[in-house]
Amino acid sequence: MPTPPEPGRPEPSDDETLSQRRQLVGLAYRLLGSVAEAEDAVQETYSRWYALSPQQRDAVDNHDAWLTTVAGRVCLNLLGSARARRETYVGEWIPEPLPGQTRWVSGRPGAAVVDPADRITLDESVHLAFMVVLESMTPAERVAFILHDVFCHTFAEVAEIVGRTPAACRQLASSARRRVRASRSPGTAARSPASAAQRAGVVREFKQAWEAKDIDALIGLLDPAATAVADGGGRAITFPRPIEGGERIAAAWIEIARRKPDSMTFLERTVNGQPGVVAQQDGAVVTVFAFDVSGDRIQHIWVVRNPEKLRHWTVGRDAVP
DSSP states (O other), rough: OOOOOOOOOOOOHHHHHHHHHHHHHHHHHHHHHHHHHHHHHHHHHHHHHHOOOHHHHTTTSHHHHHHHHHHHHHHHHHHHHHHHHHHHHHSSSOOOOOOOOOOOOOOOOOOOOOOOTTTTTOSGGSSHHHHHTTTSHHHHHHHIIIIITTTOOOOOHHHHHHSSOOHHHHHHHHHHHHHHHHSOOOOHSSSSOOOOHHHHHHHHHHHHHHHHHHHHHHHHEEEOOOOOOOOOSSOOOOOSOESSSHHHHHHHHHHHHHOOOEEEEEEEEEEETEEEEEEEEETEEEEEEEEEEEEEEEEEEEEEGGGGHHHHHHHHHOOOO
């Protein structure tokens, strides 16, 4: 139960409120995989806060904990309906990619990816590869795992949000970790992790080989078991099913290069904190390409063309923290 506040306890400052909101949107994005849905969830959270009477707000001992608890519950409810909507989604569903709004540094020795610290926290929990794994979890697993393993909440706190016992939440998080481990193929696990400079270098070489229509170079940069998945949402033309195998992906990318309009340009951009590529046409981003690199090979490519998921890229709004 909340304890009475100290007399005259001040309301959070504007800077504190902004920082707090950014953290809540970051939490909600990891839980929902959609910036729009995350912003809606946080808006609902603050609506519930301001629906309290001044006396009720004053009785909340920990403002941050209250907001996190409510945001977690709102997201848990939204996850159930989101899973139902995605069953009728046209084609493959990929989490909404986050813009970095900056070019990434080249793969020169000692170079690193530009860190837009004022826009996004570059940790594994926002990498698109990680976000895709989260989609395989049940809503309760996802909430327990993100709150405990990423945001460091205790299982007692998670239990209050999920509505289960701390022991049950511990099991949910454990099950989620097993899904994360299972997502790493034996071939991927055998490769040494790529540094930021290595990832940037591989993606840059891929972009250059793609623009040069050099299929042999593309094949050399792709893992033989690589996969490519595209999300058009029924609103943009793309390949309808995942492409499996490095040679088939290379052939598909050569065909894309051949059909590319003269007005379209490929640009190096940060995607969810990782080196990526975007296609820009008439000043608007029409496609985002995200890559999962292990060692010196590309394991996965995610292609997002659904314009609803690219609004943040065109209008230049800040990404999720």
